[in-house]
Amino acid sequence: MNDLSVTTFTQDGYIKQVEYAQKAVSDSETILGVRCKDGVILGAEKKLQTKLMVEDSDRRIYNIQKNIGMIVGGRIPDGRNVVHRARKEAQEYEKYFSMPISGRILSERTGQYLHAHTLYGAYRPFGCSVIISSYDPIDGLQLHQSDNAGYCLGYYACAQGQGKQEVMAHFGRRNFRDLTCEEALPYVILALNKARKEANEGIYQYEVSWITEKNNYVHCHVPNDIRDSAQVQAEAMIEAEDSA
Secondary structure, three states: OHHHOOOOOOOOOOOHHHHHHHHHHHOOOOEEEEEOOOEEEEEEEEEOOOOOOOHHHOOOEEEEEOOEEEEEEEOHHHHHHHHHHHHHHHHHHHHHHOOOOOHHHHHHHHHHHHHHOOOOOOOOOOOEEEEEEEEEOOOEEEEEEEOOOOOEEEOOEEEEOOOHHHHHHHHHOOOHHHOOHHHHHHHHHHHHHHHHHHHOOOOEEEEEEEEEHHHOOOOEEOOHHHHHHHHHHHHHHHHHHHHO
16 A cells, blocks of 8 residues: 555655656656757647647646746646746745846755655645756756656756657757757757657647747747747658658
8 A cells, every 4th residue: 555655665665656646747748848059948749639629728838937937747737836836936036035046946946846745645746847948147048857756957958758768869869059949949849749759649739938049038939930830840851751
């Protein structure tokens, strides 16, 4: 019965409830983040449960502050709870220190909140992980990931979900730090396309945001026309690879 409690370790040193939560993330739609020469891109695939659903009604990418974005992988209701907590942490930090919170500090505090839900019997681990993109004058462009056990790391590129292995293999073949966000966007959409092709079937749409030098490092969703243009380029690259 040790799989019912977050306070009981198995003989191998694992907590089953945390493993179940991690399984919820690994079985979910793919999310990713990548640092480029002039910005940071977040991307997600979203499965449309029905053609009658409004496309933008089930978001995975959220604004935390003007220069900080967060993408949620796994269970979206759990993710919204974490987003709410991250916004609260950012507001309280600015209130007490009279300066905006950095992405690194926010990821650490978010990780502590996620980790706290693996320590007490009254809680359960969150079935989500988050990727945080940010910019501040001191640390510059940053990309961090916090999993549902509270483990936080900084990355140049990262991914979670069903297509994680395919996305990371794709990222490993290309140095995105030499590309601008506009140059990298088709390859990001390409990675999401490949992840969906390998792992999923059904009707999907892509949600993409960025923080770039051109928009004064403000986190915002990529305009639909630019996203659609990148999608066309990604499909052309897939056709070229298939015909080669």
